[in-house]
Amino acid sequence: MDGTRYTIDELGARTGVSRRNIRYYVQEGLLEPPAGRGRGGFYYDSHVERLGRIRALQDQGLRLATIREVLAGAAPAPEPGEPAPAIREAWARLEVIPGLELHVRHDVELTMGGVVGELMRLARALATRGGSR
Amino acid sequence: MTAGTAGLSVVRRDGEWAGQEAAVPLVGVSVQADLVGRGVRVEVTQTFENREAGPVEAVYRFPLPEGAALTGFRARVGERVFSGEVDERDRAFDRYDRALEQGHGAYLLDEERPNVFTLSVGNLNPGARAALTLTYVETLEAAGPEVRFTLPTTISPRYLPADAPDEDGVPAADRLHPTYADRVPYGLTLAVRVHGREGLAAVESPSHPVTCRLGADPVVVELASPSTRMDRDFVLTVRHAAAAPRRAWAAAGGQDGHGESFLQVDLALPAEPGDGPPGEVAFLLDCSGSMQGSSIDQARRALGIFLRGLPAGAPFNVYRFGSGFERLWPAARSATPEAAGQALAYLAKADADLGGTELLAPLQELCSQPLAGPGPRSVVLLTDGQVGNEAQVFDLVRAAAGRVRVFAVGIGHGPNDHLVRGLARASGGAAALIAPGERIEPRVLALFGKVMSPGVSGLRLQGVAGLDQAPADLVAFPGETVTLYGRWAGSAPPASVTVAGRVGGEARTWEVAVAAAEASPIRELWARAAIRDREEGGGAGGSRQEGRKARGARAALVELSKRYGVVCRETSFVVVEEREEADRTTGQAVLRKVPVPVTRGWHGRDEDVANSCSGVASFSTPLEVREEAAIAPRFFRRKERGVLGWAAFARPAPAPPPQHPDPDELLYDLLGAQQPSGGFELDDALARRLGASANGLRRAAASLGHPAPRAAYALISTALALAALEARFPAERATWAPLVQKSRDWLAAQEAKGRLAVDGHPLAAWAAARAQLGRATRGKRRR
Numbered sequence: 029m030d031g032t033r034y035t036i037d038e039l040g041a042r043t044g045v046s047r048r049n050i051r052y053y054v055q056e057g058l059l060e061p062p063a064g065r066g067r068g069g070f071y072y073d074s075h076v077e078r079l080g081r082i083r084a085l086q087d088q089g090l091r092l093a094t095i096r097e098v099l100a101g102a103a104p105a106p107e108p109g110e111p112a113p114a115i116r117e118a119w120a121r122l123e124v125i126p127g128l129e130l131h132v133r134h135d136v137e138l139t140m141g142g143v144v145g146e147l148m149r150l151a152r153a154l155a156t157r158g159g160s161r
Numbered sequence: 162m163t164a165g166t167a168g169l170s171v172v173r174r175d176g177e178w179a180g181q182e183a184a185v186p187l188v189g190v191s192v193q194a195d196l197v198g199r200g201v202r203v204e205v206t207q208t209f210e211n212r213e214a215g216p217v218e219a220v221y222r223f224p225l226p227e228g229a230a231l232t233g234f235r236a237r238v239g240e241r242v243f244s245g246e247v248d249e250r251d252r253a254f255d256r257y258d259r260a261l262e263q264g265h266g267a268y269l270l271d272e273e274r275p276n277v278f279t280l281s282v283g284n285l286n287p288g289a290r291a292a293l294t295l296t297y298v299e300t301l302e303a304a305g306p307e308v309r310f311t312l313p314t315t316i317s318p319r320y321l322p323a324d325a326p327d328e329d330g331v332p333a334a335d336r337l338h339p340t341y342a343d344r345v346p347y348g349l350t351l352a353v354r355v356h357g358r359e360g361l362a363a364v365e366s367p368s369h370p371v372t373c374r375l376g377a378d379p380v381v382v383e384l385a386s387p388s389t390r391m392d393r394d395f396v397l398t399v400r401h402a403a404a405a406p407r408r409a410w411a412a413a414g415g416q417d418g419h420g421e422s423f424l425q426v427d428l429a430l431p432a433e434p435g436d437g438p439p440g441e442v443a444f445l446l447d448c449s450g451s452m453q454g455s456s457i458d459q460a461r462r463a464l465g466i467f468l469r470g471l472p473a474g475a476p477f478n479v480y481r482f483g484s485g486f487e488r489l490w491p492a493a494r495s496a497t498p499e500a501a502g503q504a505l506a507y508l509a510k511a512d513a514d515l516g517g518t519e520l521l522a523p524l525q526e527l528c529s530q531p532l533a534g535p536g537p538r539s540v541v542l543l544t545d546g547q548v549g550n551e552a553q554v555f556d557l558v559r560a561a562a563g564r565v566r567v568f569a570v571g572i573g574h575g576p577n578d579h580l581v582r583g584l585a586r587a588s589g590g591a592a593a594l595i596a597p598g599e600r601i602e603p604r605v606l607a608l609f610g611k612v613m614s615p616g617v618s619g620l621r622l623q624g625v626a627g628l629d630q631a632p633a634d635l636v637a638f639p640g641e642t643v644t645l646y647g648r649w650a651g652s653a654p655p656a657s658v659t660v661a662g663r664v665g666g667e668a669r670t671w672e673v674a675v676a677a678a679e680a681s682p683i684r685e686l687w688a689r690a691a692i693r694d695r696e697e698g699g700g701a702g703g704s705r706q707e708g709r710k711a712r713g714a715r716a717a718l719v720e721l722s723k724r725y726g727v728v729c730r731e732t733s734f735v736v737v738e739e740r741e742e743a744d745r746t747t748g749q750a751v752l753r754k755v756p757v758p759v760t761r762g763w764h765g766r767d768e769d770v771a772n773s774c775s776g777v778a779s780f781s782t783p784l785e786v787r788e789e790a791a792i793a794p795r796f797f798r799r800k801e802r803g804v805l806g807w808a809a810f811a812r813p814a815p816a817p818p819p820q821h822p823d824p825d826e827l828l829y830d831l832l833g834a835q836q837p838s839g840g841f842e843l844d845d846a847l848a849r850r851l852g853a854s855a856n857g858l859r860r861a862a863a864s865l866g867h868p869a870p871r872a873a874y875a876l877i878s879t880a881l882a883l884a885a886l887e888a889r890f891p892a893e894r895a896t897w898a899p900l901v902q903k904s905r906d907w908l909a910a911q912e913a914k915g916r917l918a919v920d921g922h923p924l925a926a927w928a929a930a931r932a933q934l935g936r937a938t939r940g941k942r943r944r
Contacts, residue, residue, distance in 0.1 A: 055752065066748060067261055068262045086330060132484070132485070144484075148515070
């Protein structure tokens, strides 16, 4: 591979990313492993760019889980200054009885906790009554 | 890591077990503890061995008690021992990583939370073995003469809200959660040496079968099984013959020439009954899935008794939460018999069916809702505390301190002690942790007296010039034992110190004589408390956008941590094992994350039917007998899961006669018969357990000459119930007395209206005699 070669220290100095996090990002597949064998391998400008990108997205308030999707092209990168988009929705699975569940989106659950609780009770009452017949 | 959104799946299972068995490099964990009074020094040794063909790097995530001051870390490789050093977190990693790069051995210990740590064991060559020993000291919590030692063994999967921020560029879940497996090839061995044999009354473990060698001093307690599964906290309760009311020790700062001295002051605050809650009371019950089983039953029952004891007119409300939350009323209502009845009915329906542990949302509401009166809102929280966004929760309640105080009770096989205690610290409330197999009721009810009290605030050590006190700002409660530490420049210890504080609005002082301490870790305990003051002083930390102030706070933490050799969230312990050229590792070491078992009872896993399983050593009998005994299922709720185990445990000989029912059961049944309006209503069954009967009580009521038979029966019931509490539960008086105050008042008011006599005897005298009689016919209470 052509271009400048960097040690991990040089890569850290250029990007402001700690050695700990560089190792972590490699381990998590966010950053290409260094060239060469083991921990003493070399990094290139592509690594510098990639890490710069990660830092920039972090400074916009994005979490690593989201950054992973942005980098993979699965999610659009936010415009600078734009609030971090909610890329995934979190859903809670509430078990009524084994084999029967209620799925509730996280924000709905937070704002309508009482309704959800009532639904669970009703559903459970119905389900157990149905079972005993 | 797949659970990027968190909130839902936090358990990771890395493939099938069969393929991994050979790849777990941890071979065992061994714990040696020395317990002197309230102080404990613990050595935890984790032994690793590489049985693979190539070099490995092992990473093991494990828990410690949140109050532990981690003061030492050493590696033993063959015959050589290497001592660790505290360094700034990223610098420590750099040293570790550079050493690995060059083929040396290196060992790194990071703090992720005050109760979650990560050990990295680098460049373990094929066939090599390394034993890593960490040392910590801790001042244990004391309740009267009882001291409790808790050692957590695994980390429960913790709930993280969907929007939990990354920490230093790493997802929070990746700094908290280990890899989980159903079976692991390593286990725990443990020995606790309890010193001061003369002053001990009893030693027992509600969590594990233990054996106890009573003969010598120290008394040695060991796990009965040679290699114990690490799926729950180990708990040891040590009861002393008497509580130490107050003591203080001073120690010079050691060899490093700072010219400093350190002071530790233990003070049992006198118990004084409060006049009722200073403001409204909110009950907050964790109904997340992890509370399923007997936890929720006992929690409900404890809250029910608590509710019945609320003074008339005290505003209160009931909340329950899981992934969402719900409340009984939109705003607090005054305690009337009707309101209490509604609340009891609401609690009776509460099941652990609300999913995750989203604690932040109900707390947000409780911190923002307008208060019913001038006093603070007291939140009584029952939870297993399995949340990972502790800092966010603490920030919330800290901002509301003065208006909202949290009384947190941790339940389960491995509750998050950092959350439970941190909540109490941040809000000026109190905390209690309950081990499985231990009754929830007494600990919750012990909180009752605290909720009724304004608390003791502004605790300050006086009498030493320039004293740097930690914790700097402590709120405590009558009846609690508090510990304060101090550092000062100089060497001459004072003869005594004064502890000043305020109870309600009233200033108080306590004088404590100071003794010289030999070989005591007061210096490190002071440092730990000072570190915590700075860590919990506000701000979650870890954000990239932090300002200069936060950077300054970080630097101060690092300085404190390095100077006193006590690890904090900004520092790590690191050891480098320099190797000869021939011994250096060549090639890339393979990463092996050590899998850990999921906490027992988590989301109904291995639901415990044998809750009462425990090992007990009582010093009232001279000899112990080991026997095999079937453990009777006390809470057999889930027949389909029920596995009735056999367990070996040591118990005093001769075997005590079976107690039917458990005497504590009677206490809680009796307290449960108190009417929200005051007074007791004894039904025939309960009356019979007191050695009377409903008919007998009716006859006695008739002889009162009261115009209304119902009211007369209530008078008789109440007098008998109160007398029975006095006669049978004198040791638990502090627990039940505040709860039944309203019934005493009610009875006194009735007696003031006219002399009440049963068959010519004054009512109180009749009841006392009746209660004694009932006690005699039912045999004596234990202890």
